[in-house]
Every structure is written in structure tokens, then in C-alpha cells.
Amino acid sequence: MQLHVVTGKGGTGKSTVAAALALSLASTGKEVLLCEVEGRQGIARMFDVDPLPYEERRIARGLPVGDVSPGSVHALHIDAESALLEYLAMYYRLGRAGRALDRFGIIDFATTIAPGVRDVLLTGKVYEAAQRNARNKSAKTYDAVVLDAPPTGRITQFLNVNGELAGLAKVGPIKNQADTVMTLFRSPKTLVHLVTVLEEMPVQETADGIKDLRAAQLPVGAVIVNLVRPRDLGTADLKAARTGTLDREQITADLLSAKIDVSHELVDALLLEARDHAERRALEDEQRAVVQDLGAPTYELNRLADGVDLGGLYELAAQLKGQGLA
Known part of the structure; x- marks a missing residue:
């Protein structure tokens, strides 16, 4: 896969899983770009680095495994305003003119007037990172891109930018960009992974998310069960x-x-x-059976006793790699 989209209900640890997946892929020798689009600077906090600008930066190396030389994880914090300015500069050569538009508030207007336009800009940058071409000659080419995406309840709307723009733009450059983005999102190069915990509400939201993604012809990847409790008792x-x-x-x-x-x-x-x-374990086993009936590969990540720091991310990355997700 070239693009791994990671979503999940709030509180399930989707950002943690996205970071661990990026490290796991890098441990196989891949050069990986980890992107975020929600404006929370979660990547910077997890990797204990300064807040990220709209610029790709190397933040970590993958785990060394055997004779395989590990790749690197780069990070990118994507915001719609910067993505629009880059789009205008790249496709319309509006460098200074684009920044002038920003001073007049036109950029902010364009990115807030319709959520669909904002999502096209965010996903358009993800597309550009995954499908580098001659328009961005100096940019680094990656073997894989991991997107820390919006929560499950909004993931189909976020990725299905073509459908969201149907009533807003039937022709023009924004519509063309949406069509181009959808060719990647619906291709075999993309997988949408859903993160859950073994509780009724997150599992149900995961089931609903899978149903919506399939209805929109978006490719479902794995269900990753996070925060699994240890099984110390028989x-x-x-x-x-x-x-x-x-x-x-x-x-x-x-x-x-x-x-x-x-x-x-x-x-x-x-x-x-x-x-x-014991009662909690019984409830979790019930939800595990539901997850296994969702028709998607399932992986589990253990709850870390000391919480998640950079060392914890590497531990989770090793678990994903050991289960064959990377």
C-alpha cells in the first residue's frame, strides 16, 4: 500500500496507532511520511519535537530489524490555508499574489465557506505527497504515507470529497482536483484502517464506519483493536x-x-x-467476537502500563510489525 489512512472514534488512540504504524513501516526500510490534518499538533507531542510547520521534517528512525537498514519517519502538519497557497503557487504560479490574497482574507473565506472545499485542500496535499510529480521537483519521494485522519464519524465524508462537492462545484479546478484525489483514494494503493477499543460504542461506530466506507467504494483495510488488557488469568x-x-x-x-x-x-x-x-474481560470478549465478524483483518495492541511515550510508540510499532501489518 502507498497510502494508509487511520481513523477511529475519539479516545481510541487513533493518532497513537497512526504514529506506531509509520514507525513500523519505517522499520522495513521504507521512507514514510506521517501527516495530520486536524490542527492539534499531536505528532509533535507524541514524538517530543517542536510544533510542526507546514513543512516536511524528519522526526524518527524505524526500528532496526536484522540486516534491514531502517527508513525514516517524516512528519507534516497540513492546514487548509497553507495547502491552498501552495496549490495556487504550484498550479497557477501565484506566489506573491497568493500571499496578497491571504492578507485580504480571501484565503480564509475560501477555506471556511464550504467544508467540502476545505477537505479538498487537505486531501489534495495528501494526494500530492503520495503521488509526487514534476510540479514539485525538489520534494522528497516517499514509499508510504500514513494519514492521521478525522474520526470515524466523519471519515467517509472527509475522503469522499467528490460527493461532498457535488452540489457546490460541478466544473472547474476544485472539481478537477477532487476527481484526481478520488482516483487515489479508491485505488488499490490506499487502505483505510479503523481503530477501536473493546467497548460497545466504539465497536458499533467502527461497524458503521466500515459500512459507510464500502458504500462509498472506499477501500477498508484493517480493524486495529487498541488498549487491549493483559490476560493474566485463565x-x-x-x-x-x-x-x-x-x-x-x-x-x-x-x-x-x-x-x-x-x-x-x-x-x-x-x-x-x-x-x-473478570466481568470486564467477559464484556471485552463479547465485543472481540463482534469485531471478528466485521469482515476485515484484525490486529491487537496491548495497553501499555506506563502510558505512551516515544519508547511506547516503538513498542507498539514492534507489535504491529510482529503481526504482519507493516
């Missing part, structure tokens, strides 16, 4: 915890053997914690 122990039949005397003996001061209240609290954990 099936029998989980059932005993749920039903309140764990061996209280054995738990007490184990605590004493570990030289822990044991009280009736401590054992009660541990049994309650075990029951809550």
Missing part, C-alpha cells in the same frame, strides 16, 4: 472470579507466604477487584 479462574467461587483460604495463604499483612477487608477487596476484572 478461563477457569475468570469464571470463578465472576461467580464468587475463588478459594479464599488459598488466596489468604498466598498473601501470607508473600509476607503481606492479611486482613479480612484486604481479601474482600481483592475478591471484588478480581470479579470486576
Whole structure:
């Protein structure tokens, strides 16, 4: 794949997964561009670098694996205003004139009058990065582009720029750009990955997102289940915890053997914690079965005990690579 679009319901960690996927692809020797379009500077925070300008910058190297020389991850923060100015300069040679338009507020007007126009500009820059041509001779060519895209509830609208412009522009350069972008988004070079967690609402939104993407003829990639809890207890122990039949005397003996001061209240609290954990695991297993019936490849990423920092991103990248997504 040349373009990996990563979406997910808010709170599922889609930006984290996009960053980990970029690192995973770079570990196979690829040169990767990681893009964001939501104006949050999430890439800069995750990689602990200065806020990104509208300029491609190298921010990390992939994991070294065997004899493979790792590639690099570059990052780009895309905003509609800068994308429009670049578009005017590249296709209409309006360098200074374009900046003059910006001073008069015309750029801001053009990017806010209709959401469809804004999305065309954002996706148009993603297209340009993935399909470099002679108009941008000095730009770096990438083996893969990873897009940290808007949430699942808006992803089909965001990517289906052609449909969003249907009532606004039937001819002209904006319509032509939308048509060009759609040739990439609907091609075998693109995959849209959906990030979820094992909870009912995010899983349902993922199912709805897959349905909408397929209806719009946009290519669905993988479902990536994030923040998966560790499986420290076996099936029998989980059932005993749920039903309140764990061996209280054995738990007490184990605590004493570990030289822990044991009280009736401590054992009660541990049994309650075990029951809550077992009930949560049962609910997660129900949602995992739903995810597996969505008709898309599924990958899982473990919840990191210490949260996500740069080291955590590399750990998640290794998990994705180990499962064969990169």
C-alpha cells in the first residue's frame, strides 16, 4: 500500500496507532511520511519535537530489524490555508499574489465557506505527497504515507470529497482536483484502517464506519483493536472470579507466604477487584467476537502500563510489525 489512512472514534488512540504504524513501516526500510490534518499538533507531542510547520521534517528512525537498514519517519502538519497557497503557487504560479490574497482574507473565506472545499485542500496535499510529480521537483519521494485522519464519524465524508462537492462545484479546478484525489483514494494503493477499543460504542461506530466506507467504494483495510488488557488469568479462574467461587483460604495463604499483612477487608477487596476484572474481560470478549465478524483483518495492541511515550510508540510499532501489518 502507498497510502494508509487511520481513523477511529475519539479516545481510541487513533493518532497513537497512526504514529506506531509509520514507525513500523519505517522499520522495513521504507521512507514514510506521517501527516495530520486536524490542527492539534499531536505528532509533535507524541514524538517530543517542536510544533510542526507546514513543512516536511524528519522526526524518527524505524526500528532496526536484522540486516534491514531502517527508513525514516517524516512528519507534516497540513492546514487548509497553507495547502491552498501552495496549490495556487504550484498550479497557477501565484506566489506573491497568493500571499496578497491571504492578507485580504480571501484565503480564509475560501477555506471556511464550504467544508467540502476545505477537505479538498487537505486531501489534495495528501494526494500530492503520495503521488509526487514534476510540479514539485525538489520534494522528497516517499514509499508510504500514513494519514492521521478525522474520526470515524466523519471519515467517509472527509475522503469522499467528490460527493461532498457535488452540489457546490460541478466544473472547474476544485472539481478537477477532487476527481484526481478520488482516483487515489479508491485505488488499490490506499487502505483505510479503523481503530477501536473493546467497548460497545466504539465497536458499533467502527461497524458503521466500515459500512459507510464500502458504500462509498472506499477501500477498508484493517480493524486495529487498541488498549487491549493483559490476560493474566485463565478461563477457569475468570469464571470463578465472576461467580464468587475463588478459594479464599488459598488466596489468604498466598498473601501470607508473600509476607503481606492479611486482613479480612484486604481479601474482600481483592475478591471484588478480581470479579470486576473478570466481568470486564467477559464484556471485552463479547465485543472481540463482534469485531471478528466485521469482515476485515484484525490486529491487537496491548495497553501499555506506563502510558505512551516515544519508547511506547516503538513498542507498539514492534507489535504491529510482529503481526504482519507493516
